[in-house]
Structure formats: C-alpha cells, structure tokens
Amino acid sequence: MEVSLNINGVTHTHDVEPRTLLVQFIRESAGLTGTNIGCDTSSCGACTVHLNGESIKSCTVLAAQVDEMEITTIEGLAESNGDLHPMQQAFHECHALQCGYCTPGMVMACVSLVNENEDLTESQVREGLEGNLCRCTGYHNIVKAALQASES
Amino acid sequence: MIPANFEYVRVDSVEGALEALKEHGDEAKLIAGGHSLLPLMKFRLAAPAFLVDINRLEELKYVEEENGHLRIGALTRHCDVENSELIKTNAGLLADATHHVGDPQVRHRGTIGGAIAHGDPASDIPSALIALRAIIIVSGPSGVREIPIDDFFTGFLETDLNEDELLTEIKVPKAPDAKWSFQKFNRRAQDWAIVGASILLDENNSGVSLINMHSTPFRSTVVEQAIASGATAEEASEMAAEGTEPTADINASIDYRKHLARILVKRGLEEAGR
Numbered sequence: 001m002e003v004s005l006n007i008n009g010v011t012h013t014h015d016v017e018p019r020t021l022l023v024q025f026i027r028e029s030a031g032l033t034g035t036n037i038g039c040d041t042s043s044c045g046a047c048t049v050h051l052n053g054e055s056i057k058s059c060t061v062l063a064a065q066v067d068e069m070e071i072t073t074i075e076g077l078a079e080s081n082g083d084l085h086p087m088q089q090a091f092h093e094c095h096a097l098q099c100g101y102c103t104p105g106m107v108m109a110c111v112s113l114v115n116e117n118e119d120l121t122e123s124q125v126r127e128g129l130e131g132n133l134c135r136c137t138g139y140h141n142i143v144k145a146a147l148q149a150s151e152s
Numbered sequence: 153m154i155p156a157n158f159e160y161v162r163v164d165s166v167e168g169a170l171e172a173l174k175e176h177g178d179e180a181k182l183i184a185g186g187h188s189l190l191p192l193m194k195f196r197l198a199a200p201a202f203l204v205d206i207n208r209l210e211e212l213k214y215v216e217e218e219n220g221h222l223r224i225g226a227l228t229r230h231c232d233v234e235n236s237e238l239i240k241t242n243a244g245l246l247a248d249a250t251h252h253v254g255d256p257q258v259r260h261r262g263t264i265g266g267a268i269a270h271g272d273p274a275s276d277i278p279s280a281l282i283a284l285r286a287i288i289i290v291s292g293p294s295g296v297r298e299i300p301i302d303d304f305f306t307g308f309l310e311t312d313l314n315e316d317e318l319l320t321e322i323k324v325p326k327a328p329d330a331k332w333s334f335q336k337f338n339r340r341a342q343d344w345a346i347v348g349a350s351i352l353l354d355e356n357n358s359g360v361s362l363i364n365m366h367s368t369p370f371r372s373t374v375v376e377q378a379i380a381s382g383a384t385a386e387e388a389s390e391m392a393a394e395g396t397e398p399t400a401d402i403n404a405s406i407d408y409r410k411h412l413a414r415i416l417v418k419r420g421l422e423e424a425g426r
Contacts, residue, residue: 042254
C-alpha cells in the first residue's frame with residue numbers, strides 16, 4: 001500500500017507492506033537512520049519520534065496508521081543552518097550522553113516533555129523520562145540537560 | 153520483530169467499522185492505539201487477517217458530562233484522560249490510574265477503550281473503572297447496548313464484546329466527593345503492576361478492585377462488604393486476598409501476591425481516609 005508521511009517537513013511516499021512499522025519506514029524507506037531501534041517492544045524509548053508534535057514510540061505504530069501525518073525525527077530538530085535545538089545544545093553542554101544510542105529518543109522525549117509542561121521540576125523530568133532507558137549515564141546529566149533546556 | 157501479514161482497512165465512522173467487522177467476521181481485529189495489540193502481533197501471538205484501523209473516528213474522542221455521569225469516548229487517549237479537568241474533578245481515581253499506565257509516549261497513543269477491550273487483568277484502567285462502577289457502551293449490528301463493568305470481563309483477555317461489536321463509550325458515575333486511592337506495586341517504572349488496588353470511598357458506597365490478582369480484573373466484594381459494615385482499614389484489608397486466584401510468575405509467587413493485595417488495600421484505604 002502507498003504510505004505518505006511528512007517527515008521533518010519533507011513528504012516521503014513509498015509503497016510498503018501494511019505491516020511496516022513506523023520506525024522501519026523512517027529508517028529504511030525514508031533513509032533517516034538517526035532514530036534507533038532498541039528493544040523493539042515499546043519499553044526502551046530509543047525509537048521515540050514526534051507524531052503531530054507529541055512523543056511516541058515508533059516501533060509500536062504502523063506506518064499505515066499515521067499515513068499523511070506529520071513526523072519529526074532527531075534530524076528535524078536543528079535549524080537548517082546547523083544551529084542546534086536548545087535541547088540538543090543542553091545535552092551537549094551538560095554532557096548528557098556517553099555511548100549515544102539512547103540519545104535521539106531521549107532528546108525527542110525531553111522536547112515533548114518540555115513542550116507539555118511549564119515550570120518542570122526535577123521529579124517531573126525523572127518521571128517523564130520513565131519510558132526511556134539509558135545504560136551509561138545514570139540519567140543525572142540527562143535530567144540536568146532537560147531542566148536547563150526547559151528554562152531557555 | 154515484524155507482525156505477520158494482514159490486510160489493512162481504514163474506516164472513518166462507527167458505521168464503517170461495524171460494516172468492516174460484519175464483512176470480515178472473526179478474521180478481523182480492530183486497532184486503536186495499538187499498544188496492546190501490536191506487541192501481541194509482533195510476538196506472533198495474534199495474527200489477524202484483517203486489521204481495521206479506527207484511529208480516525210473523531211466522533212469517539214470526547215469527555216463530556218451528562219446528568220450524574222461522565223461520558224468518555226472510547227478513542228480518548230490516555231494523555232487526554234489523565235489531563236482532563238472533568239475527569240480529575242469527578243473521577244480522580246481514573247485520572248490517577250491512567251497516569252500510571254506505561255510512560256508518556258505510550259499514553260500519547262493508547263486509548264481508554266482499547267485498554268478495556270483488551271481485557272487484561274494486569275491493566276490499571278479496568279480496576280479504576282470497576283471501583284467507580286462504570287458502564288461500557290458498545291455498538292453492534294442490532295444497535296447499542298450497555299454493559300455494567302462487572303459483566304464485561306469474562307475470562308483471561310476475554311470480554312463480553314462480540315466479534316461484530318465496537319466499544320464506543322465509557323459512562324462513569326460522577327463521584328466528586330469520593331475519597332480514593334490508586335496503589336500500584338512494581339519493581340521498575342513503566343512495568344505492569346505486580347499487584348495493584350483501586351479504592352473508592354463514597355458516603356454510602358465503596359469500590360475496591362484488585363489488579364493482577366485473578367484471571368479477570370477483580371472486584372473485592374468481601375472488602376467492600378467489610379467497609380460497609382464498619383470495619384477498620386486494618387480489618388478490611390486482612391480479607392483482601394479472599395476470592396482471588398492469582399498466578400505465580402517471575403515477579404511473584406501466589407502467596408506474595410496475596411500478601412501484596414492485603415498490604416496495598418490497607419495502604420489504599422488509609423490514604424483514602426479510612
């Protein structure tokens with residue numbers, strides 16, 4: 001079936017099987033490999049992208065379900081001139097990553113969290129990131145980055 | 153992991169959904185948020201030949217009040233339930249239980265109707281709705297019927313929904329003055345409850361429901377009766393495991409689950425002011 005998604009402002013139309021997962025469409029059909037696949041069971045959050053501005057786990061959504069909707073991936077956050085999104089900048093400044101595998105999903109989850117909550121507290125950030133696993137950092141600097149970005 | 157092949161059918165009205173179900177019979181499965189169904193399909197535990205996508209049924213996305221009830225459209229997403237002022241004011245237990253489902257990403261996609269139709273005894277939302285004495289509204293070829301929540305769950309992952317019916321609405325009696333508590337015990341954030349409890353204490357009515365203590369979401373009538381006859385939190389919670397039939401798994405033995413049920417009901421009753 002034909003599925004057409006607006007990913008980061010660009011329309012991607014491909015003939016795919018109905019069982020194609022959104023994360024496969026993003027990585028394999030659209031060729032945007034910034035979004036990672038981790039657990040593939042909607043637990044780890046590595047595949048987090050935005051659907052119409054809200055964070056979702058793209059391993060547990062069919063591409064067909066979101067046909068003609070707007071998707072934002074990690075590649076769509078920075079300005080076209082290369083300026084980082086405030087959340088990316090905060091991750092950079094706070095050293096909020098080590099191996100980097102969880103980072104795209106972590107950044108996308110943090111952006112959605114900040115957009116939905118004014119005056120975020122540390123405990124709200126920690127609870128709000130319950131769907132994203134990081135096995136390197138102990139979360140401390142990720143939480144710091146999210147709070148720093150939420151203030152800017 | 154990729155699901156087995158299926159034919160995808162998108163519908164945009166309740167009538168369209170019912171027609172698709174009629175046409176494809178027991179080979180069809182409805183998909184809403186898909187956060188219960190897609191994992192089952194990826195593990196190949198479910199392999200429907202036709203997947204009927206009801207995500208665009210805008211007519212089933214609402215939270216309204218009508219006389220003494222809240223009417224919640226079946227496709228209302230968890231994030232909209234947990235943040236609804238109407239629900240927080242009149243059925244705070246449901247808003248809080250919904251807040252404990254999965255994580256923010258899951259709550260952006262999952263729907264209240266889907267969580268109920270899945271019929272999982274380990275799910276948070278059915279227990280809150282049992283304590284609140286909700287009514288489930290379904291549409292089928294012969295019209296609309298109302299099912300009291302106590303009659304809805306018929307077995308493990310089984311409900312009273314027929315193959316040609318669509319769950320359209322959840323009617324929740326308003327309980328703005330009720331005291332309530334939602335207790336969920338798990339080892340890691342975002343996990344299913346090892347055991348959980350929903351407690352609702354109203355002036356002359358109480359609701360007590362347990363999560364993951366039976367083959368279906370479970371109403372503890374024993375504890376409810378104890379409360380009605382004046383038992384303290386301590387006395388009532390002693391009976392919390394009565395009538396339950398929990399299973400053992402990697403997280404907990406049967407005895408441990410029964411212990412947790414007693415502890416969580418006690419904590420819940422105390423938090424609700426008993």
